[in-house]
Amino acid sequence: MxxxxxxxxxxxxxxxxxxxxxxxxxxxxxxxxxxxxxxxxxxxxxxxxxxxxxxxxxxxxxxxxxxxxxxxxxxxxxxxxxxxxxxxxxxxxxxxxxxxxxxxxxxxxxxxxxxxxxxxxxxxxxxxxxxxxxxxxxxxxxxxxxxxxxxxxxxxxxxxxxxxxxxxxxxxxxxxxxxESPRRGLEFVTRKVTYAVAQIVCGLTDKVTLGNLDAQRDxxxxxxxxxxxxxxxxxxxxxxxxxATGETHSVRELCECAFGAANLDWEKYVKVDEHFMRPAEVDLLIGDASKAHRKLGWAPTMSFRELVETMVKADIALLSARSR
CATH class of the missing domain: 3.40.50.720 (NAD(P)-binding Rossmann-like Domain)
Structure with a gap:
């Protein structure tokens, strides 16, 4: 064949x-x-x-x-x-x-x-x-x-x-x-946050600037x-x-989870800047993947918390290796 x-x-x-x-x-x-x-x-x-x-x-x-x-x-x-x-x-x-x-x-x-x-x-x-x-x-x-x-x-x-x-x-x-994943580009909010956590852990910065913390994503x-x-x-x-996963989480929850994975209080490091707000915001996205479950037999294997913690660990390992 x-x-x-x-x-x-x-x-x-x-x-x-x-x-x-x-x-x-x-x-x-x-x-x-x-x-x-x-x-x-x-x-x-x-x-x-x-x-x-x-x-x-x-x-x-x-x-x-x-x-x-x-x-x-x-x-x-x-x-x-x-x-x-x-x-x-x-x-x-x-x-x-x-x-x-x-x-x-x-x-x-x-x-x-x-x-x-x-x-x-x-x-x-x-x-x-x-x-x-x-x-x-x-x-x-x-x-x-x-x-x-x-x-x-x-x-x-x-x-x-x-x-x-x-x-x-x-x-x-x-x-x-x-x-998302550890391979996500740094311009995307998930990786921007997890990379910032790694930078803070490694003493490379003391803050991260974000836009709308209330935006919710799946x-x-x-x-x-x-x-x-x-x-x-x-x-x-x-x-x-x-x-989709069928679950929604806010950018604020993302920050809580990512900083929590490094035992840090996110509110001490996250700053909000209107420059990072979109001209037209998308507030709430959550998917119904029942057709994919039914027809394809597909289902997600990694939870939101596991995903964010995996990304934080990968970014800390990446920056630690670079500083050696």
Whole structure:
């Protein structure tokens, strides 16, 4: 039996690295698409880099994606690449739209022209719900995005459905709620907090500045969520799935848990600055993943507290190693 081939865009990101590990463990040949730049960052995939095929390509360039598809003949494509930071999308709305919205169309169209039998996964997001119209949010909840990133993701979600229905493609979207890990970028609030705790423990700073402490999110472990991605493409029929824990926690709770893991009182170190407030805030996101439980047999394995404590320990170990 021939070894299955998967193409992963955004392979150098948090989700890309966990998904690549999962696919390698399942016997796939993994082709990772990355943007060519003067400073390549392969830190998250360094430990598996010798087992991957890495190809330069860009969601802004359909020709580069067609070249990769024709060269490696993947059976599955996972589109994880995007301008994925909400705050940045307010400052760079056009670039966010080009990459996060139109980039999905370019990749779907490349697949349609090269081999429409390829199974396609689109990384959708809970940010599409934005000003949530119902609680909890399911696959039937209307979208109300509150950032250029959320708007672009809604476009990517609907163009995936459009290609599925127009061309009979096996194209599925995972509406993933916030998912974190020690590999999360420092610009995201979870990692910003856990890294700050590590800096304080190591004597490198004495505070962390945040925005809205009352914002509530459904936070899970990224390693769990990539398994749901893979499961979607193993189904006979394509569909869309909410992937979430079904629990909500505030940024304040995140601080309490992270600082508590280091036996620190968070209120002594956390400062609030309006500069970090979004122009349009998303206050409450909590997902109903019952369809994923029922159809995919998927369930999260790591609790919120375990996740935050794992991230704090990893960041303390990281900074301690650097100071040696």
């Amino acid at each position: 021939t070894q299955p081939v998967a193409l992963v865009t955004g392979i150098t990101g948090q989700d890309g690295s966990y998904l690549a590990e999962l696919l390698l463990d399942k016997g796939y040949t993994v082709v990772g698409m990355h943007r060519r730049s003067s400073t390549l960052n392969f830190e998250r995939i360094h430990h598996i880099q010798d087992r991957l095929i890495l190809e330069p390509g860009d969601l802004l360039d359909e020709v580069s994606m067609m070249r990769i598809l024709r060269s490696y003949h993947p059976t599955e494509v996972y589109n994880l690449a995007a301008q994925s930071f909400v705050q940045t999308s307010f400052g760079q709305p056009v670039l966010t739209g080009e990459t996060t919205a139109l980039g999905v169309t370019r990749l779907l169209d490349a697949i349609r022209m090269v081999d429409p039998k390829i199974r396609f996964y689109q990384a959708s997001t809970s940010e599409m719900f934005g000003k949530a119209q119902q609680v909890p949010q399911s696959e039937q909840t209307p979208f109300y995005p509150r950032s250029p990133y959320g708007v672009a993701k809604v476009y990517g979600h609907w163009i995936t459905i459009n290609y599925r229905e127009s061309y009979g493609m096996h194209a599925s979207s995972g509406i993933l709620f916030n998912h 936070w899970g472990f990224a390693g769990d969520y990539v398994e749901a991605m893979w499961l979607m493409l193993q189904q006979d029929e394509p569909s869309d799935y909410v992937v």
